[in-house]
Amino acid sequence: xxxxFLSLALVALSSAPxxxxxxxxxxxxxxxxxxxxxxxxxxxEALMVSVEGPDMNPPETLPSPPPVEPYRLTTFxxxxxxxxxxxxxxxxxxxxxxxxDVTTGGSGFHFKNEGWFGKSTYSLxxxxxxxxxxxxxxxxxxxxxxxxxxxxxxxxxxxGAILSLGLLTYxxxxxxxxxxxxxxxxxMTVHLAGAGLSLLRNTVPGLxxxxxxxxxxxxTFGAEGLHLVDQxxxxxxxxxxxxxxxxxxRDTPWRFVELHMGYYARGFSDRAKLAGxxxxxxxxVGLGFxxxxxxxxxxxxxxxxxxxxxxxxxxxxxxxxx
Numbered sequence: 001x002x003x004x005f006l007s008l009a010l011v012a013l014s015s016a017p018x019x020x021x022x023x024x025x026x027x028x029x030x031x032x033x034x035x036x037x038x039x040x041x042x043x044x045e046a047l048m049v050s051v052e053g054p055d056m057n058p059p060e061t062l063p064s065p066p067p068v069e070p071y072r073l074t075t076f077x078x079x080x081x082x083x084x085x086x087x088x089x090x091x092x093x094x095x096x097x098x099x100x101d102v103t104t105g106g107s108g109f110h111f112k113n114e115g116w117f118g119k120s121t122y123s124l125x126x127x128x129x130x131x132x133x134x135x136x137x138x139x140x141x142x143x144x145x146x147x148x149x150x151x152x153x154x155x156x157x158x159x160g161a162i163l164s165l166g167l168l169t170y171x172x173x174x175x176x177x178x179x180x181x182x183x184x185x186x187x188m189t190v191h192l193a194g195a196g197l198s199l200l201r202n203t204v205p206g207l208x209x210x211x212x213x214x215x216x217x218x219x220t221f222g223a224e225g226l227h228l229v230d231q232x233x234x235x236x237x238x239x240x241x242x243x244x245x246x247x248x249x250r251d252t253p254w255r256f257v258e259l260h261m262g263y264y265a266r267g268f269s270d271r272a273k274l275a276g277x278x279x280x281x282x283x284x285v286g287l288g289f290x291x292x293x294x295x296x297x298x299x300x301x302x303x304x305x306x307x308x309x310x311x312x313x314x315x316x317x318x319x320x321x322x
Contacts, residue, residue, distance in 0.1 A: 071155045079159040082149040083142060087163060090138075094171045101178040109173075112182025117263075117281060124265035124281050128190045129237035131168075135194030136213050137313050138164040143202050144309075157202035161195040210245035214238060216315040230269045236322075238262020238284070240315070244293050258288035260320055286322025288315065 069075070080087070117125030142160030147153055168191045176183030194213075201207050216236040239262060244255035266272065267279035295308045 069154065071158055075152075075155045076159050076162065079146045079150055079152065079156060080163060083145050083163065086142070086145065087167065090167050091170060094167065094174065098171070098174040098178065101180065102174055107177065107179040109176045110182050111176070112184055114184045114186050116186060117265075119279060119281075122268065123232055124268045124279065125263070126232040126235065126237075126265050126268070128186060129263055130215075130232060130235075131187050132190040132194035132197075133213060133215050133237055133313075135164055135168055135191045136198045137194075138167065139195045139198035140202070140312070143198065157199050160202075161199045164198075165191060165195050206245065210242055212240040212242065212312050214240050214313055214315045216317060216320065218317045230271060233266055233269050233272060236262055236264040236284075236315075238286075238315075240288060242290055242292070244290055255293045256290045258290045258320075260284070260286045260288050260322060262322075284322040286320055288320035291316055291319060 114127075115121040115125075116128060121127075139157075139160045142163050143157045144160075146156040146159055150156070169188070172183055172187055172191075175181040175187075197213055201211060214237070216238070217231070218234045219231070238260045241259040242255075243249040243257045243259075249255055249257075261284070263281075263283050265279070265281045267277040272279075292308050292311045295304060299305045299308055
């Protein structure tokens with residue numbers, strides 16, 4: 001008896017889907033039959049899913065999102081055209097500032113080993129920090145202009161990095177024809193580091209809100225003028241980690257706190273040497289006040305956007321302790 005009941009149950013279960021399909025294909029109140037004739041196996045399965053509820057056993061592989069357009073030469077060309085006048089102006093400025101050295105103090109193209117951060121270098125490595133920061137700044141600016149003018153976020157960071165490295169390589173080549181300088185492999189290395197940091201910051205999601213590469217500058221005027229080697233003694237270069245960029249501290253008073261790590265050197269200029277000031281090199285860690293946190297998270301006015309954006313690269317004096 002049990003065997004007979006079990007057989008009947010199995011037959012009923014096996015015929016349930018067919019009954020469900022028949023009920024769906026039954027004539028409606030108007031006497032017309034719903035369009036279910038010729039339903040194949042996949043269509044029948046889809047109908048069963050819609051009737052019985054969602055499929056609790058989805059396929060192992062879900063459809064992948066449409067691929068992002070790969071970065072090609074045409075991408076670079078299109079984006080580079082959007083900043084062609086800025087590139088020409090920067091190239092002209094580099095040529096003008098080096099023209100006298102190349103024409104009156106010129107020489108055949110040559111390399112010069114400038115060293116890194118040793119005491120025998122003319123600025124104790126501060127010029128290398130300046131080159132890295134300058135490349136980082138130019139790359140970021142190029143990326144921002146390209147993104148705003150083309151509306152293309154993808155590839156803008158790569159194009160900006162390529163263009164900034166091209167400009168600074170051109171400047172380094174001009175230095176190679178100058179007797180007092182020369183093409184410096186050390187300079188090119190830090191140029192690559194600065195462009196790479198900008199590229200990383202603009203391609204890793206969320207990193208731009210968390211990390212900055214900044215320069216603190218306490219200018220002095222008068223007899224020192226604006227000679228770079230003198231002004232470098234008034235600067236500090238450092239990485240800044242902003243707690244405002246992290247979800248857990250974004251809406252708390254901790255958003256005003258920054259963690260700093262950087263480098264500065266003193267006592268290497270001619271003025272400092274004549275004054276008998278000792279040379280010193282310092283790697284430092286410290287805390288800073290996040291001035292950007294005083295602004296709106298998404299500023300609307302252009303002045304506010306520019307002011308907040310400038311603080312990605314410059315630290316207001318006396319707002320850090322190290």
